[in-house]
Amino acid sequence: MANLWSGRFDSAPNAEVFDFGKSLGVDKRLIDDDLTGSSAWAQALSKAGVLTPTDTDAIVAGLEAVRAAVHADPAMLDRADDEDVHAFVERELVARIGEAGKRLHTGRSRNEQVSVDFRLYLRRRIPMLQRGVVVVVEAMVAQAELAGQATMPSYTHLRRAQPVLVAHVWLSHAAALRRDWDRLETARREADLMPLGSGAIAGTSYAIDTEFLARTLGFSRVTLNSIDTSGDRDFVASFLYACAMCMTRLSRLAEDVILFTSEEFGFFELADEVATGSSLMPQKKNPDPMELVRGKAGRAIGVLAGWLATMKGLPLGYNKDLQEDKALAFSAEDDLAGCLMTSAAVVRTLTPRPAVMRQAASGLLLATEVADYLVGRGLPFRTAHEVSGKVVRDLYEAGRDFSSLDLQNWQRYHPLFEEGVFRAITPEAAVAARLTPQSTGPGPVEAALADTKRWVTKPA
Numbered sequence: 528m529a530n531l532w533s534g535r536f537d538s539a540p541n542a543e544v545f546d547f548g549k550s551l552g553v554d555k556r557l558i559d560d561d562l563t564g565s566s567a568w569a570q571a572l573s574k575a576g577v578l579t580p581t582d583t584d585a586i587v588a589g590l591e592a593v594r595a596a597v598h599a600d601p602a603m604l605d606r607a608d609d610e611d612v613h614a615f616v617e618r619e620l621v622a623r624i625g626e627a628g629k630r631l632h633t634g635r636s637r638n639e640q641v642s643v644d645f646r647l648y649l650r651r652r653i654p655m656l657q658r659g660v661v662v663v664v665e666a667m668v669a670q671a672e673l674a675g676q677a678t679m680p681s682y683t684h685l686r687r688a689q690p691v692l693v694a695h696v697w698l699s700h701a702a703a704l705r706r707d708w709d710r711l712e713t714a715r716r717e718a719d720l721m722p723l724g725s726g727a728i729a730g731t732s733y734a735i736d737t738e739f740l741a742r743t744l745g746f747s748r749v750t751l752n753s754i755d756t757s758g759d760r761d762f763v764a765s766f767l768y769a770c771a772m773c774m775t776r777l778s779r780l781a782e783d784v785i786l787f788t789s790e791e792f793g794f795f796e797l798a799d800e801v802a803t804g805s806s807l808m809p810q811k812k813n814p815d816p817m818e819l820v821r822g823k824a825g826r827a828i829g830v831l832a833g834w835l836a837t838m839k840g841l842p843l844g845y846n847k848d849l850q851e852d853k854a855l856a857f858s859a860e861d862d863l864a865g866c867l868m869t870s871a872a873v874v875r876t877l878t879p880r881p882a883v884m885r886q887a888a889s890g891l892l893l894a895t896e897v898a899d900y901l902v903g904r905g906l907p908f909r910t911a912h913e914v915s916g917k918v919v920r921d922l923y924e925a926g927r928d929f930s931s932l933d934l935q936n937w938q939r940y941h942p943l944f945e946e947g948v949f950r951a952i953t954p955e956a957a958v959a960a961r962l963t964p965q966s967t968g969p970g971p972v973e974a975a976l977a978d979t980k981r982w983v984t985k986p987a
């Protein structure tokens with residue numbers, strides 16, 4: 528079979544080896560972008576006086592006809608036997624318009640073509656992932672609103688640390704997800720450079736107006752150097768990093784959801800619609816979807832590490848190794864999209880159990896409040912910490928908590944304890960005492976919720 532480069536060779540390629548090098552099965556996803564980039568290229572050639580207006584019109588119309596045909600019958604791409612999506616487009620174009628179609632590739636290389644295609648692709652697809660991040664943040668907002676003034680323990684070292692508002696926990700995930708949105712935005716900006724005009728590596732000898740191409744294709748800038756451009760897939764690495772980081776986030780969220788919906792915590796009830804059962808144990812209600820999110824995060828990290836390893840040994844310029852980028856990026860994209868959707872669906876449908884959470888937030892984790900109470904009454908913090916620690920030690924040994932102490936008991940530890948101690952040592956008082964804007968105080972959390980809701984309507 529003739530391919531894009533058979534002219535130089537005496538014999539046909541080894542069919543199995545040729546098949547091994549084919550990428551159409553993967554890069555068919557770039558079909559729309561290849562057509563868009565090719566149409567702009569034809570117009571740039573026309574502007575440079577390389578193509579006649581008649582040929583240009585025929586090419587542009589022919590490319591649109593290919594687009595219509597592929598949209599009507601996407602399986603066309605599966606039936607085709609071309610080396611890659613670029614070869615597919617050229618063959619389909621020539622089949623439709625003949626001779627003029629053979630002029631399209633003038634002054635252009637597939638090295639820059641695949642770069643422009645992939646950049647166009649990521650530029651239009653990253654916003655969909657960002658939208659997915661917003662949907663997860665919306666689920667956090669819904670849970671934060673549902674939580675009202677409910678309290679729960681926060682954890683450090685997975686040990687009860689201090690009481691916090693349940694809303695504060697959801698908004699903490701939201702705050703982190705906003706960074707993920709930003710990281711995707713950075714990746715989108717990095718993809719936003721127009722590479723055409725770089726040729727195979729040395730540039731092109733036709734008077735191509737690269738600014739015109741950038742404008743036509745909606746790019747903000749033109750790449751700086753043709754050698755760099757032909758072998759540059761940093762933008763792919765940045766995309767994979769943004770995906771891996773967001774997947775890492777969702778994995779940590781998954782871990783929280785799995786723990787908090789377990790019998791041991793019982794802080795939330797998993798909705799039936801997002802849980803699975805066991806074929807053997809009738810009592811089981813498993814969080815499979817979140818376990819899968821956690822599992823897929825491992826893959827996302829592997830994809831990033833794998834891609835960096837592929838790039839690290841390459842000499843300057845295009846090398847075929849770079850063809851591997853698309854399979855990795857598409858799998859990262861698909862996994863992230865699925866995990867965002869799943870996480871939002873699970874979080875949105877969690878039912879809180881405020882009584883269980885408050886109970887867990889009412890024990891010895893109020894020890895900091897005991898110390899702060901004494902500080903408020905004039906004791907130096909270090910001394911207050913010691914007194915509180917002694918109370919905790921005794922209560923822990925007796926299997927009791929602060930609520931079991933009467934005033935006499937309190938005063939045995941320090942004379943500064945008075946009636947007010949009973950009001951000060953509750954989860955609600957602990958939360959209300961937190962004042963800084965990042966803290967779990969009801970005022971700061973209300974402001975954070977308002978800020979998050981504003982962000983959801985206009986993320987940036």
Ligand code: ARG
Nearest residue numbers: 550611637638641847849850
């Ligand atoms: N399929 C190739 C890729 O994805 C397109 C560029 C091919 N260039 C070449 N010189 N073989 O990288």
